[in-house]
Amino acid sequence: MRELSVQWFPGHMTKAKRMIAEELKLIDIVIEMLDARIPAASSNPLLAELIGGKTRVIVLNKSDLSDPAITGEWLRYYTENGLPAVLLDSVRGQGVKKLTEVLKQAAAPISSKWLARGVKNKSIRVMIAGIPNVGKSSLINRFLKSAKAQTADRPGVTKGKQWLKVAGGNLEILDTPGILWPKFDNSRVAFALAATGAIKDAAFDVEQAALLLLEFLRDKYPDGFACRYKLPLPVLSAAEDILAAVARQKGCLRSGGTVDLEAAAKHVLTDFRAGLLGRVSLEAV
Ligand SMILES: Nc1nc2c(ncn2[C@@H]2O[C@H](COP(=O)(O)OP(=O)(O)OP(=O)(O)O)[C@@H](O)[C@H]2O)c(=O)[nH]1
Ligand SMILES: [Mg+2]
Structure with missing residues:
Protein backbone atom coordinates (compact mmCIF):
# COMPACT_ATOMS: atom_id res chain seq x y z
CA MET A 1 0.00 0.00 0.00
CA ARG A 2 1.18 3.48 -0.86
CA GLU A 3 1.51 5.65 2.25
CA LEU A 4 2.32 9.27 2.93
CA SER A 5 4.44 10.30 5.86
CA VAL A 6 4.61 13.87 7.06
CA GLN A 7 7.29 15.69 9.00
CA TRP A 8 5.43 16.73 12.06
CA PHE A 9 6.21 18.78 15.13
CA PRO A 10 3.75 18.09 17.98
CA GLY A 11 5.00 21.20 19.80
CA HIS A 12 2.86 23.31 17.43
CA MET A 13 -0.24 21.62 18.73
CA THR A 14 0.54 22.40 22.36
CA LYS A 15 1.19 26.06 21.51
CA ALA A 16 -2.03 26.37 19.48
CA LYS A 17 -3.99 24.77 22.31
CA ARG A 18 -2.63 27.26 24.84
CA MET A 19 -3.41 30.24 22.61
CA ILE A 20 -6.95 29.14 21.87
CA ALA A 21 -7.64 28.30 25.51
CA GLU A 22 -6.64 31.87 26.41
CA GLU A 23 -8.85 33.46 23.73
CA LEU A 24 -11.79 31.22 24.59
CA LYS A 25 -12.25 32.90 27.96
CA LEU A 26 -13.89 35.81 26.14
CA ILE A 27 -15.95 33.75 23.72
CA ASP A 28 -19.58 32.56 23.75
CA ILE A 29 -19.78 30.83 20.36
CA VAL A 30 -17.02 29.07 18.41
CA ILE A 31 -17.23 28.68 14.66
CA GLU A 32 -15.33 25.53 13.80
CA MET A 33 -14.27 25.95 10.21
CA LEU A 34 -13.71 22.67 8.40
CA ASP A 35 -12.63 21.98 4.83
CA ALA A 36 -15.72 20.62 3.06
CA ARG A 37 -13.51 18.22 1.07
CA ILE A 38 -12.09 16.65 4.25
CA PRO A 39 -14.43 17.37 7.19
CA ALA A 40 -12.98 14.60 9.37
CA ALA A 41 -9.28 15.20 8.71
CA SER A 42 -9.69 18.97 9.14
CA SER A 43 -11.41 18.71 12.51
CA ASN A 44 -9.30 18.67 15.60
CA PRO A 45 -10.38 16.69 18.67
CA LEU A 46 -8.63 19.29 20.85
CA LEU A 47 -11.26 21.86 19.98
CA ALA A 48 -14.21 19.92 21.41
CA GLU A 49 -12.14 19.43 24.55
CA LEU A 50 -11.27 23.13 24.77
CA ILE A 51 -14.77 24.41 24.05
CA GLY A 52 -16.41 22.42 26.82
CA GLY A 53 -19.98 23.61 27.15
CA LYS A 54 -19.72 26.60 24.81
CA THR A 55 -21.86 26.75 21.70
CA ARG A 56 -20.26 25.39 18.55
CA VAL A 57 -21.23 26.09 14.94
CA ILE A 58 -19.74 24.05 12.09
CA VAL A 59 -18.81 25.73 8.85
CA LEU A 60 -17.92 23.58 5.84
CA ASN A 61 -15.77 26.00 3.87
CA LYS A 62 -14.45 25.64 0.31
CA SER A 63 -17.76 23.95 -0.46
CA ASP A 64 -17.33 25.31 -4.01
CA LEU A 65 -14.51 22.72 -4.39
CA SER A 66 -16.20 19.71 -2.78
CA ASP A 67 -18.55 17.09 -4.21
CA PRO A 68 -22.02 18.58 -3.59
CA ALA A 69 -23.72 15.21 -2.94
CA ILE A 70 -21.19 14.11 -0.31
CA THR A 71 -21.10 17.57 1.25
CA GLY A 72 -24.88 17.42 1.60
CA GLU A 73 -24.48 14.16 3.51
CA TRP A 74 -21.93 15.74 5.85
CA LEU A 75 -24.31 18.63 6.46
CA ARG A 76 -27.04 16.17 7.41
CA TYR A 77 -24.61 14.24 9.62
CA TYR A 78 -23.77 17.32 11.69
CA THR A 79 -27.33 18.57 12.04
CA GLU A 80 -28.53 15.10 13.01
CA ASN A 81 -25.87 15.12 15.73
CA GLY A 82 -27.23 18.40 17.09
CA LEU A 83 -24.54 20.64 15.63
CA PRO A 84 -25.69 23.59 13.52
CA ALA A 85 -23.76 23.47 10.23
CA VAL A 86 -23.48 25.77 7.22
CA LEU A 87 -21.93 25.42 3.75
CA LEU A 88 -19.61 28.26 2.86
CA ASP A 89 -17.45 29.68 0.11
CA SER A 90 -15.71 32.38 2.05
CA VAL A 91 -13.94 33.86 -0.98
CA ARG A 92 -17.12 34.57 -2.91
CA GLY A 93 -19.21 35.08 0.21
CA GLN A 94 -21.65 32.29 -0.65
CA GLY A 95 -23.33 31.16 2.58
CA VAL A 96 -22.31 34.14 4.75
CA LYS A 97 -25.92 35.30 5.07
CA LYS A 98 -27.02 31.85 6.15
CA LEU A 99 -24.13 31.68 8.63
CA THR A 100 -25.20 35.00 10.16
CA GLU A 101 -28.73 33.61 10.59
CA VAL A 102 -27.42 30.44 12.21
CA LEU A 103 -25.22 32.49 14.54
CA LYS A 104 -28.23 34.58 15.55
CA GLN A 105 -30.20 31.42 16.32
CA ALA A 106 -27.30 30.04 18.34
CA ALA A 107 -27.03 33.34 20.21
CA ALA A 108 -30.71 33.53 21.21
CA PRO A 109 -30.63 31.01 24.09
CA ILE A 110 -27.42 32.58 25.44
CA SER A 111 -29.03 36.06 25.48
CA SER A 112 -32.15 34.67 27.18
CA LYS A 113 -30.05 33.06 29.89
CA TRP A 114 -28.26 36.36 30.50
CA LEU A 115 -31.55 38.27 30.50
CA ALA A 116 -32.95 35.92 33.16
CA ARG A 117 -29.99 36.97 35.30
CA GLY A 118 -30.69 40.65 34.57
CA VAL A 119 -27.85 41.11 32.06
CA LYS A 120 -29.04 43.32 29.19
CA ASN A 121 -27.38 44.64 26.03
CA LYS A 122 -24.41 42.35 26.25
CA SER A 123 -22.91 41.28 22.93
CA ILE A 124 -22.43 37.65 22.04
CA ARG A 125 -18.81 37.02 21.14
CA VAL A 126 -17.80 34.70 18.37
CA MET A 127 -14.44 33.25 17.40
CA ILE A 128 -13.42 31.43 14.22
CA ALA A 129 -11.16 28.43 14.74
CA GLY A 130 -9.71 26.02 12.21
CA ILE A 131 -6.60 24.41 10.78
CA PRO A 132 -4.12 26.43 8.67
CA ASN A 133 -5.27 27.52 5.21
CA VAL A 134 -8.90 26.50 5.71
CA GLY A 135 -10.19 30.03 5.01
CA LYS A 136 -10.52 31.71 8.43
CA SER A 137 -9.07 35.06 7.33
CA SER A 138 -11.18 35.04 4.16
CA LEU A 139 -14.33 34.76 6.29
CA ILE A 140 -13.14 37.52 8.61
CA ASN A 141 -12.57 39.72 5.54
CA ARG A 142 -16.13 38.97 4.45
CA PHE A 143 -17.43 40.03 7.85
CA LEU A 144 -15.19 43.12 7.71
CA LYS A 145 -16.94 44.21 4.52
CA SER A 146 -20.40 43.82 6.04
CA ALA A 147 -19.53 44.88 9.60
CA LYS A 148 -21.54 47.74 11.06
CA ALA A 149 -18.55 48.94 13.00
CA GLN A 150 -15.19 47.77 14.09
CA THR A 151 -15.26 48.26 17.82
CA ALA A 152 -12.20 49.53 19.60
CA ASP A 153 -10.50 47.63 22.35
CA ARG A 154 -12.59 47.77 25.45
CA PRO A 155 -12.15 47.29 29.19
CA GLY A 156 -11.51 43.77 30.31
CA VAL A 157 -10.27 42.74 26.89
CA THR A 158 -6.62 42.40 25.96
CA LYS A 159 -5.45 45.67 24.47
CA GLY A 160 -5.52 45.82 20.71
CA LYS A 161 -8.06 43.08 20.29
CA GLN A 162 -10.62 44.00 17.63
CA TRP A 163 -14.21 42.92 17.49
CA LEU A 164 -16.40 43.22 14.42
CA LYS A 165 -20.04 44.01 15.03
CA VAL A 166 -22.36 42.01 12.79
CA ALA A 167 -26.07 41.17 12.65
CA GLY A 168 -27.29 44.52 13.99
CA GLY A 169 -24.52 44.78 16.56
CA ASN A 170 -25.67 41.97 18.81
CA LEU A 171 -22.92 39.65 17.59
CA GLU A 172 -19.24 40.49 17.74
CA ILE A 173 -16.64 38.48 15.90
CA LEU A 174 -13.05 38.38 17.08
CA ASP A 175 -10.94 39.46 14.15
CA THR A 176 -8.00 37.20 14.97
CA PRO A 177 -8.68 33.59 14.12
CA GLY A 178 -7.62 30.66 16.28
CA ILE A 179 -5.31 28.28 14.48
CA LEU A 180 -5.72 24.63 15.34
CA TRP A 181 -2.84 22.44 14.38
CA PRO A 182 -4.08 19.38 12.52
CA LYS A 183 -3.62 15.96 14.01
CA PHE A 184 -1.96 13.36 11.80
CA ASP A 185 -3.58 10.28 13.27
CA ASN A 186 -2.68 8.11 10.33
CA SER A 187 -1.43 8.27 6.78
CA ARG A 188 -4.94 8.67 5.35
CA VAL A 189 -5.39 11.87 7.35
CA ALA A 190 -1.88 13.00 6.37
CA PHE A 191 -2.77 12.50 2.70
CA ALA A 192 -6.05 14.45 3.03
CA LEU A 193 -4.26 17.39 4.67
CA ALA A 194 -1.38 17.31 2.19
CA ALA A 195 -3.56 17.11 -0.92
CA THR A 196 -5.78 20.01 0.13
CA GLY A 197 -2.87 22.28 1.07
CA ALA A 198 -3.34 22.33 4.84
CA ILE A 199 0.30 21.41 5.33
CA LYS A 200 3.28 22.84 3.53
CA ASP A 201 4.60 20.90 0.53
CA ALA A 202 8.06 20.86 2.10
CA ALA A 203 6.78 18.58 4.89
CA PHE A 204 5.90 15.62 2.67
N1 LIG B 1 -12.11 27.99 -3.53
C1 LIG B 1 -12.08 28.49 -2.29
N2 LIG B 1 -10.93 28.97 -1.81
C2 LIG B 1 -10.92 29.48 -0.56
C3 LIG B 1 -12.09 29.52 0.25
N3 LIG B 1 -11.77 30.08 1.44
C4 LIG B 1 -10.45 30.37 1.37
N4 LIG B 1 -9.94 30.02 0.17
C5 LIG B 1 -8.53 30.15 -0.26
O1 LIG B 1 -7.74 29.38 0.63
C6 LIG B 1 -6.53 30.04 0.92
C7 LIG B 1 -6.38 30.24 2.41
O2 LIG B 1 -7.34 31.15 2.88
P1 LIG B 1 -7.14 31.99 4.24
O3 LIG B 1 -8.38 32.76 4.47
O4 LIG B 1 -5.86 32.74 4.18
O5 LIG B 1 -7.01 30.79 5.26
P2 LIG B 1 -6.64 30.86 6.84
O6 LIG B 1 -7.47 29.83 7.50
O7 LIG B 1 -6.77 32.25 7.33
O8 LIG B 1 -5.13 30.39 6.79
P3 LIG B 1 -4.02 30.58 7.99
O9 LIG B 1 -4.04 32.02 8.38
O10 LIG B 1 -2.75 30.15 7.34
O11 LIG B 1 -4.41 29.67 9.09
C8 LIG B 1 -6.56 31.34 0.13
O12 LIG B 1 -5.88 31.15 -1.08
C9 LIG B 1 -8.04 31.58 -0.10
O13 LIG B 1 -8.27 32.33 -1.26
C10 LIG B 1 -13.31 28.99 -0.31
O14 LIG B 1 -14.38 28.96 0.31
N5 LIG B 1 -13.23 28.49 -1.57
MG1 LIG C 1 -5.34 33.49 8.24
Missing part, protein backbone atom coordinates in the same frame (compact mmCIF):
# COMPACT_ATOMS: atom_id res chain seq x y z
CA ASP A 205 6.83 13.81 -0.53
CA VAL A 206 4.95 15.71 -3.25
CA GLU A 207 5.28 12.91 -5.79
CA GLN A 208 3.88 10.35 -3.37
CA ALA A 209 0.93 12.63 -2.53
CA ALA A 210 0.18 13.21 -6.24
CA LEU A 211 0.27 9.46 -6.92
CA LEU A 212 -2.19 8.82 -4.08
CA LEU A 213 -4.41 11.61 -5.39
CA LEU A 214 -4.33 10.28 -8.96
CA GLU A 215 -5.22 6.80 -7.72
CA PHE A 216 -8.17 8.23 -5.80
CA LEU A 217 -9.36 10.34 -8.73
CA ARG A 218 -8.97 7.45 -11.19
CA ASP A 219 -11.23 5.31 -8.99
CA LYS A 220 -13.77 7.92 -7.83
CA TYR A 221 -13.70 11.02 -10.06
CA PRO A 222 -12.07 10.10 -13.41
CA ASP A 223 -13.82 12.67 -15.64
CA GLY A 224 -12.23 15.86 -14.30
CA PHE A 225 -8.59 14.89 -14.51
CA ALA A 226 -9.00 12.91 -17.73
CA CYS A 227 -10.42 16.02 -19.35
CA ARG A 228 -7.76 18.34 -17.89
CA TYR A 229 -4.84 16.14 -18.95
CA LYS A 230 -6.44 14.87 -22.18
CA LEU A 231 -6.37 11.22 -21.14
CA PRO A 232 -8.73 8.82 -22.90
CA LEU A 233 -11.51 7.36 -20.72
CA PRO A 234 -11.73 4.93 -19.06
CA VAL A 235 -8.40 5.54 -17.30
CA LEU A 236 -7.14 2.15 -16.19
CA SER A 237 -3.42 2.86 -15.89
CA ALA A 238 -1.34 2.66 -12.74
CA ALA A 239 -0.88 6.01 -10.96
CA GLU A 240 2.82 6.13 -12.04
CA ASP A 241 1.81 5.89 -15.69
CA ILE A 242 -0.86 8.56 -15.27
CA LEU A 243 1.70 10.88 -13.67
CA ALA A 244 4.13 10.23 -16.53
CA ALA A 245 1.34 11.03 -19.01
CA VAL A 246 0.64 14.29 -17.15
CA ALA A 247 4.37 15.11 -17.31
CA ARG A 248 4.42 14.64 -21.09
CA GLN A 249 1.17 16.53 -21.57
CA LYS A 250 2.39 19.47 -19.46
CA GLY A 251 5.85 19.43 -21.00
CA CYS A 252 7.55 18.54 -17.70
CA LEU A 253 10.70 17.11 -19.27
CA ARG A 254 14.31 17.00 -18.17
CA SER A 255 17.20 17.60 -20.55
CA GLY A 256 17.55 14.39 -22.52
CA GLY A 257 13.77 14.02 -22.71
CA THR A 258 13.06 12.02 -19.53
CA VAL A 259 9.89 12.98 -17.65
CA ASP A 260 10.14 15.22 -14.58
CA LEU A 261 7.69 13.48 -12.26
CA GLU A 262 8.15 15.93 -9.42
CA ALA A 263 7.19 18.88 -11.62
CA ALA A 264 4.17 16.93 -12.88
CA ALA A 265 3.20 16.09 -9.29
CA LYS A 266 3.24 19.81 -8.41
CA HIS A 267 0.96 20.50 -11.40
CA VAL A 268 -1.49 17.85 -10.22
CA LEU A 269 -1.63 19.20 -6.64
CA THR A 270 -1.94 22.83 -7.78
CA ASP A 271 -4.73 21.94 -10.24
CA PHE A 272 -6.56 19.89 -7.62
CA ARG A 273 -6.40 22.65 -4.99
CA ALA A 274 -7.71 25.19 -7.50
CA GLY A 275 -10.67 22.94 -8.35
CA LEU A 276 -9.42 22.36 -11.93
CA LEU A 277 -9.85 18.60 -11.62
CA GLY A 278 -13.53 18.95 -10.73
CA ARG A 279 -15.44 19.11 -7.46
CA VAL A 280 -13.99 16.38 -5.29
CA SER A 281 -14.55 15.16 -1.72
CA LEU A 282 -11.74 13.07 -0.30
CA GLU A 283 -13.78 11.88 2.69
CA ALA A 284 -17.28 10.44 2.75
CA VAL A 285 -19.40 10.42 5.91
Whole structure:
Protein backbone atom coordinates (compact mmCIF):
# COMPACT_ATOMS: atom_id res chain seq x y z
CA MET A 1 0.00 0.00 0.00
CA ARG A 2 1.18 3.48 -0.86
CA GLU A 3 1.51 5.65 2.25
CA LEU A 4 2.32 9.27 2.93
CA SER A 5 4.44 10.30 5.86
CA VAL A 6 4.61 13.87 7.06
CA GLN A 7 7.29 15.69 9.00
CA TRP A 8 5.43 16.73 12.06
CA PHE A 9 6.21 18.78 15.13
CA PRO A 10 3.75 18.09 17.98
CA GLY A 11 5.00 21.20 19.80
CA HIS A 12 2.86 23.31 17.43
CA MET A 13 -0.24 21.62 18.73
CA THR A 14 0.54 22.40 22.36
CA LYS A 15 1.19 26.06 21.51
CA ALA A 16 -2.03 26.37 19.48
CA LYS A 17 -3.99 24.77 22.31
CA ARG A 18 -2.63 27.26 24.84
CA MET A 19 -3.41 30.24 22.61
CA ILE A 20 -6.95 29.14 21.87
CA ALA A 21 -7.64 28.30 25.51
CA GLU A 22 -6.64 31.87 26.41
CA GLU A 23 -8.85 33.46 23.73
CA LEU A 24 -11.79 31.22 24.59
CA LYS A 25 -12.25 32.90 27.96
CA LEU A 26 -13.89 35.81 26.14
CA ILE A 27 -15.95 33.75 23.72
CA ASP A 28 -19.58 32.56 23.75
CA ILE A 29 -19.78 30.83 20.36
CA VAL A 30 -17.02 29.07 18.41
CA ILE A 31 -17.23 28.68 14.66
CA GLU A 32 -15.33 25.53 13.80
CA MET A 33 -14.27 25.95 10.21
CA LEU A 34 -13.71 22.67 8.40
CA ASP A 35 -12.63 21.98 4.83
CA ALA A 36 -15.72 20.62 3.06
CA ARG A 37 -13.51 18.22 1.07
CA ILE A 38 -12.09 16.65 4.25
CA PRO A 39 -14.43 17.37 7.19
CA ALA A 40 -12.98 14.60 9.37
CA ALA A 41 -9.28 15.20 8.71
CA SER A 42 -9.69 18.97 9.14
CA SER A 43 -11.41 18.71 12.51
CA ASN A 44 -9.30 18.67 15.60
CA PRO A 45 -10.38 16.69 18.67
CA LEU A 46 -8.63 19.29 20.85
CA LEU A 47 -11.26 21.86 19.98
CA ALA A 48 -14.21 19.92 21.41
CA GLU A 49 -12.14 19.43 24.55
CA LEU A 50 -11.27 23.13 24.77
CA ILE A 51 -14.77 24.41 24.05
CA GLY A 52 -16.41 22.42 26.82
CA GLY A 53 -19.98 23.61 27.15
CA LYS A 54 -19.72 26.60 24.81
CA THR A 55 -21.86 26.75 21.70
CA ARG A 56 -20.26 25.39 18.55
CA VAL A 57 -21.23 26.09 14.94
CA ILE A 58 -19.74 24.05 12.09
CA VAL A 59 -18.81 25.73 8.85
CA LEU A 60 -17.92 23.58 5.84
CA ASN A 61 -15.77 26.00 3.87
CA LYS A 62 -14.45 25.64 0.31
CA SER A 63 -17.76 23.95 -0.46
CA ASP A 64 -17.33 25.31 -4.01
CA LEU A 65 -14.51 22.72 -4.39
CA SER A 66 -16.20 19.71 -2.78
CA ASP A 67 -18.55 17.09 -4.21
CA PRO A 68 -22.02 18.58 -3.59
CA ALA A 69 -23.72 15.21 -2.94
CA ILE A 70 -21.19 14.11 -0.31
CA THR A 71 -21.10 17.57 1.25
CA GLY A 72 -24.88 17.42 1.60
CA GLU A 73 -24.48 14.16 3.51
CA TRP A 74 -21.93 15.74 5.85
CA LEU A 75 -24.31 18.63 6.46
CA ARG A 76 -27.04 16.17 7.41
CA TYR A 77 -24.61 14.24 9.62
CA TYR A 78 -23.77 17.32 11.69
CA THR A 79 -27.33 18.57 12.04
CA GLU A 80 -28.53 15.10 13.01
CA ASN A 81 -25.87 15.12 15.73
CA GLY A 82 -27.23 18.40 17.09
CA LEU A 83 -24.54 20.64 15.63
CA PRO A 84 -25.69 23.59 13.52
CA ALA A 85 -23.76 23.47 10.23
CA VAL A 86 -23.48 25.77 7.22
CA LEU A 87 -21.93 25.42 3.75
CA LEU A 88 -19.61 28.26 2.86
CA ASP A 89 -17.45 29.68 0.11
CA SER A 90 -15.71 32.38 2.05
CA VAL A 91 -13.94 33.86 -0.98
CA ARG A 92 -17.12 34.57 -2.91
CA GLY A 93 -19.21 35.08 0.21
CA GLN A 94 -21.65 32.29 -0.65
CA GLY A 95 -23.33 31.16 2.58
CA VAL A 96 -22.31 34.14 4.75
CA LYS A 97 -25.92 35.30 5.07
CA LYS A 98 -27.02 31.85 6.15
CA LEU A 99 -24.13 31.68 8.63
CA THR A 100 -25.20 35.00 10.16
CA GLU A 101 -28.73 33.61 10.59
CA VAL A 102 -27.42 30.44 12.21
CA LEU A 103 -25.22 32.49 14.54
CA LYS A 104 -28.23 34.58 15.55
CA GLN A 105 -30.20 31.42 16.32
CA ALA A 106 -27.30 30.04 18.34
CA ALA A 107 -27.03 33.34 20.21
CA ALA A 108 -30.71 33.53 21.21
CA PRO A 109 -30.63 31.01 24.09
CA ILE A 110 -27.42 32.58 25.44
CA SER A 111 -29.03 36.06 25.48
CA SER A 112 -32.15 34.67 27.18
CA LYS A 113 -30.05 33.06 29.89
CA TRP A 114 -28.26 36.36 30.50
CA LEU A 115 -31.55 38.27 30.50
CA ALA A 116 -32.95 35.92 33.16
CA ARG A 117 -29.99 36.97 35.30
CA GLY A 118 -30.69 40.65 34.57
CA VAL A 119 -27.85 41.11 32.06
CA LYS A 120 -29.04 43.32 29.19
CA ASN A 121 -27.38 44.64 26.03
CA LYS A 122 -24.41 42.35 26.25
CA SER A 123 -22.91 41.28 22.93
CA ILE A 124 -22.43 37.65 22.04
CA ARG A 125 -18.81 37.02 21.14
CA VAL A 126 -17.80 34.70 18.37
CA MET A 127 -14.44 33.25 17.40
CA ILE A 128 -13.42 31.43 14.22
CA ALA A 129 -11.16 28.43 14.74
CA GLY A 130 -9.71 26.02 12.21
CA ILE A 131 -6.60 24.41 10.78
CA PRO A 132 -4.12 26.43 8.67
CA ASN A 133 -5.27 27.52 5.21
CA VAL A 134 -8.90 26.50 5.71
CA GLY A 135 -10.19 30.03 5.01
CA LYS A 136 -10.52 31.71 8.43
CA SER A 137 -9.07 35.06 7.33
CA SER A 138 -11.18 35.04 4.16
CA LEU A 139 -14.33 34.76 6.29
CA ILE A 140 -13.14 37.52 8.61
CA ASN A 141 -12.57 39.72 5.54
CA ARG A 142 -16.13 38.97 4.45
CA PHE A 143 -17.43 40.03 7.85
CA LEU A 144 -15.19 43.12 7.71
CA LYS A 145 -16.94 44.21 4.52
CA SER A 146 -20.40 43.82 6.04
CA ALA A 147 -19.53 44.88 9.60
CA LYS A 148 -21.54 47.74 11.06
CA ALA A 149 -18.55 48.94 13.00
CA GLN A 150 -15.19 47.77 14.09
CA THR A 151 -15.26 48.26 17.82
CA ALA A 152 -12.20 49.53 19.60
CA ASP A 153 -10.50 47.63 22.35
CA ARG A 154 -12.59 47.77 25.45
CA PRO A 155 -12.15 47.29 29.19
CA GLY A 156 -11.51 43.77 30.31
CA VAL A 157 -10.27 42.74 26.89
CA THR A 158 -6.62 42.40 25.96
CA LYS A 159 -5.45 45.67 24.47
CA GLY A 160 -5.52 45.82 20.71
CA LYS A 161 -8.06 43.08 20.29
CA GLN A 162 -10.62 44.00 17.63
CA TRP A 163 -14.21 42.92 17.49
CA LEU A 164 -16.40 43.22 14.42
CA LYS A 165 -20.04 44.01 15.03
CA VAL A 166 -22.36 42.01 12.79
CA ALA A 167 -26.07 41.17 12.65
CA GLY A 168 -27.29 44.52 13.99
CA GLY A 169 -24.52 44.78 16.56
CA ASN A 170 -25.67 41.97 18.81
CA LEU A 171 -22.92 39.65 17.59
CA GLU A 172 -19.24 40.49 17.74
CA ILE A 173 -16.64 38.48 15.90
CA LEU A 174 -13.05 38.38 17.08
CA ASP A 175 -10.94 39.46 14.15
CA THR A 176 -8.00 37.20 14.97
CA PRO A 177 -8.68 33.59 14.12
CA GLY A 178 -7.62 30.66 16.28
CA ILE A 179 -5.31 28.28 14.48
CA LEU A 180 -5.72 24.63 15.34
CA TRP A 181 -2.84 22.44 14.38
CA PRO A 182 -4.08 19.38 12.52
CA LYS A 183 -3.62 15.96 14.01
CA PHE A 184 -1.96 13.36 11.80
CA ASP A 185 -3.58 10.28 13.27
CA ASN A 186 -2.68 8.11 10.33
CA SER A 187 -1.43 8.27 6.78
CA ARG A 188 -4.94 8.67 5.35
CA VAL A 189 -5.39 11.87 7.35
CA ALA A 190 -1.88 13.00 6.37
CA PHE A 191 -2.77 12.50 2.70
CA ALA A 192 -6.05 14.45 3.03
CA LEU A 193 -4.26 17.39 4.67
CA ALA A 194 -1.38 17.31 2.19
CA ALA A 195 -3.56 17.11 -0.92
CA THR A 196 -5.78 20.01 0.13
CA GLY A 197 -2.87 22.28 1.07
CA ALA A 198 -3.34 22.33 4.84
CA ILE A 199 0.30 21.41 5.33
CA LYS A 200 3.28 22.84 3.53
CA ASP A 201 4.60 20.90 0.53
CA ALA A 202 8.06 20.86 2.10
CA ALA A 203 6.78 18.58 4.89
CA PHE A 204 5.90 15.62 2.67
CA ASP A 205 6.83 13.81 -0.53
CA VAL A 206 4.95 15.71 -3.25
CA GLU A 207 5.28 12.91 -5.79
CA GLN A 208 3.88 10.35 -3.37
CA ALA A 209 0.93 12.63 -2.53
CA ALA A 210 0.18 13.21 -6.24
CA LEU A 211 0.27 9.46 -6.92
CA LEU A 212 -2.19 8.82 -4.08
CA LEU A 213 -4.41 11.61 -5.39
CA LEU A 214 -4.33 10.28 -8.96
CA GLU A 215 -5.22 6.80 -7.72
CA PHE A 216 -8.17 8.23 -5.80
CA LEU A 217 -9.36 10.34 -8.73
CA ARG A 218 -8.97 7.45 -11.19
CA ASP A 219 -11.23 5.31 -8.99
CA LYS A 220 -13.77 7.92 -7.83
CA TYR A 221 -13.70 11.02 -10.06
CA PRO A 222 -12.07 10.10 -13.41
CA ASP A 223 -13.82 12.67 -15.64
CA GLY A 224 -12.23 15.86 -14.30
CA PHE A 225 -8.59 14.89 -14.51
CA ALA A 226 -9.00 12.91 -17.73
CA CYS A 227 -10.42 16.02 -19.35
CA ARG A 228 -7.76 18.34 -17.89
CA TYR A 229 -4.84 16.14 -18.95
CA LYS A 230 -6.44 14.87 -22.18
CA LEU A 231 -6.37 11.22 -21.14
CA PRO A 232 -8.73 8.82 -22.90
CA LEU A 233 -11.51 7.36 -20.72
CA PRO A 234 -11.73 4.93 -19.06
CA VAL A 235 -8.40 5.54 -17.30
CA LEU A 236 -7.14 2.15 -16.19
CA SER A 237 -3.42 2.86 -15.89
CA ALA A 238 -1.34 2.66 -12.74
CA ALA A 239 -0.88 6.01 -10.96
CA GLU A 240 2.82 6.13 -12.04
CA ASP A 241 1.81 5.89 -15.69
CA ILE A 242 -0.86 8.56 -15.27
CA LEU A 243 1.70 10.88 -13.67
CA ALA A 244 4.13 10.23 -16.53
CA ALA A 245 1.34 11.03 -19.01
CA VAL A 246 0.64 14.29 -17.15
CA ALA A 247 4.37 15.11 -17.31
CA ARG A 248 4.42 14.64 -21.09
CA GLN A 249 1.17 16.53 -21.57
CA LYS A 250 2.39 19.47 -19.46
CA GLY A 251 5.85 19.43 -21.00
CA CYS A 252 7.55 18.54 -17.70
CA LEU A 253 10.70 17.11 -19.27
CA ARG A 254 14.31 17.00 -18.17
CA SER A 255 17.20 17.60 -20.55
CA GLY A 256 17.55 14.39 -22.52
CA GLY A 257 13.77 14.02 -22.71
CA THR A 258 13.06 12.02 -19.53
CA VAL A 259 9.89 12.98 -17.65
CA ASP A 260 10.14 15.22 -14.58
CA LEU A 261 7.69 13.48 -12.26
CA GLU A 262 8.15 15.93 -9.42
CA ALA A 263 7.19 18.88 -11.62
CA ALA A 264 4.17 16.93 -12.88
CA ALA A 265 3.20 16.09 -9.29
CA LYS A 266 3.24 19.81 -8.41
CA HIS A 267 0.96 20.50 -11.40
CA VAL A 268 -1.49 17.85 -10.22
CA LEU A 269 -1.63 19.20 -6.64
CA THR A 270 -1.94 22.83 -7.78
CA ASP A 271 -4.73 21.94 -10.24
CA PHE A 272 -6.56 19.89 -7.62
CA ARG A 273 -6.40 22.65 -4.99
CA ALA A 274 -7.71 25.19 -7.50
CA GLY A 275 -10.67 22.94 -8.35
CA LEU A 276 -9.42 22.36 -11.93
CA LEU A 277 -9.85 18.60 -11.62
CA GLY A 278 -13.53 18.95 -10.73
CA ARG A 279 -15.44 19.11 -7.46
CA VAL A 280 -13.99 16.38 -5.29
CA SER A 281 -14.55 15.16 -1.72
CA LEU A 282 -11.74 13.07 -0.30
CA GLU A 283 -13.78 11.88 2.69
CA ALA A 284 -17.28 10.44 2.75
CA VAL A 285 -19.40 10.42 5.91
N1 LIG B 1 -12.11 27.99 -3.53
C1 LIG B 1 -12.08 28.49 -2.29
N2 LIG B 1 -10.93 28.97 -1.81
C2 LIG B 1 -10.92 29.48 -0.56
C3 LIG B 1 -12.09 29.52 0.25
N3 LIG B 1 -11.77 30.08 1.44
C4 LIG B 1 -10.45 30.37 1.37
N4 LIG B 1 -9.94 30.02 0.17
C5 LIG B 1 -8.53 30.15 -0.26
O1 LIG B 1 -7.74 29.38 0.63
C6 LIG B 1 -6.53 30.04 0.92
C7 LIG B 1 -6.38 30.24 2.41
O2 LIG B 1 -7.34 31.15 2.88
P1 LIG B 1 -7.14 31.99 4.24
O3 LIG B 1 -8.38 32.76 4.47
O4 LIG B 1 -5.86 32.74 4.18
O5 LIG B 1 -7.01 30.79 5.26
P2 LIG B 1 -6.64 30.86 6.84
O6 LIG B 1 -7.47 29.83 7.50
O7 LIG B 1 -6.77 32.25 7.33
O8 LIG B 1 -5.13 30.39 6.79
P3 LIG B 1 -4.02 30.58 7.99
O9 LIG B 1 -4.04 32.02 8.38
O10 LIG B 1 -2.75 30.15 7.34
O11 LIG B 1 -4.41 29.67 9.09
C8 LIG B 1 -6.56 31.34 0.13
O12 LIG B 1 -5.88 31.15 -1.08
C9 LIG B 1 -8.04 31.58 -0.10
O13 LIG B 1 -8.27 32.33 -1.26
C10 LIG B 1 -13.31 28.99 -0.31
O14 LIG B 1 -14.38 28.96 0.31
N5 LIG B 1 -13.23 28.49 -1.57
MG1 LIG C 1 -5.34 33.49 8.24
